[in-house]
Amino acid sequence: MPELPEVEVICQGLKPHVEGRRIREIICGPKELRLAIPRTDLQEHICGAQIKNVRRRAKYLLFEMDNGCRLLVHLGMTGRLGVFPAKAPRALHDHLLFRFDDNMEMRYNDTRRFGFVTVQGGGDDRIDPLARLGPEPFWDDFNAGYLQERAGRRLQPIKNFLMDSQVVVGIGNIYANEILFAAAIHPTMPIGSLTLTQWRTIIDRSREVLTRAIRSGGTTISDYVNASGQPGYFQLELAVYGRNGEKCRQCQTTIEKQTLAGRATYFCPCCQK
DNA sequence: AACTATACCTGCAAGC
């Protein structure tokens, strides 16, 4: 489900409801997520602590607690986070409940269970999921020199490269397709053959597309909703994603679809070279 | 080393 814009919208939506709240109780469902739920760490280090702030890094939500520990949440494909009255009926696929001191509850719901949570700062830190991440698209170190350096002379298609979280974070399948259309670059273009000017275009278009998507509340294809349960509207502005067989809005050419690294890839064969 | 295919899981739509 969620790429950078969706996670950012959820983060901003959660902020007023969770910051300053103390967690009084954590209830874990019986099923595991992609990684086993760290039940003991949650009870020992998160339960009883106060949320100082929540922020986004890549596609992770970070809840920083007053005791120095933090809770990492990754939403996978179908994960949702929302805040509900504690007495509200629970939904199918609610896997984690964090009850606050104000009789509200933050609930983690995930149909496919591709998401996961981890606790950091509690002593037995496992591997840090944030350790190997590349820069955020809006950081200064996401620049043309960096990208050309990382690309070298490799033949990897630009779309796969943009979706590599060790290169740049937050860009998933929807926005990789949209960014490359906006940059007028074909998704299979080998990264080793891109010019500095083209890298600059990719950076500029990345920031522009992601910013517009955040402003539209994210993209709702089937089940994404923000922290208040509302869908986004950027799907109305998609230029290529999911539009194979339809006409390009710029040149009326039929949008094509092909599989790249196992992922559906959409492009305009006329606008993108 | 570079790159792709596969696996994880559930739900839904399309096709027969």
Next chain:
DNA sequence: TGCTTGCAGGTATAGT
């Protein structure tokens, strides 16, 4: 109607 098949926003791992 009911079955089967394929596909879906992510990412780690195995394999070529």
